[in-house]
Amino acid sequence: MDTDKLLNAAYKGVVKITFNHYRTGEELCSNFTLLATPTSLKQQKDNGVLAFFDVVSRRWETIDVKTITDWKVIE
DSSP states (O other): OOHHHHHHHHHHSEEEEEEEOTTTOOEEEEEEEOTTSOGGGOOOTTOSEEEEEETTTTEEEEEEGGGEEEEEEEO
8 A cells, every 4th residue: 555645645635544443353434634734743654553633523543554455535
């Protein structure tokens, strides 16, 4: 997976990320963004865990990069 592309897309708008829960393996899916994140908090593409703002539940969530199975830009 290209973490760089995912982060760039999240900084520009909303992305739908499908991932497996790190403990239970349950497949989860939600819409996330980094659009309102200050540039001083820019994430590094080589981090093992990334933080995104969940626009559905309106809270921050961390996702282990290894558990992401799919993502796409929400138009």
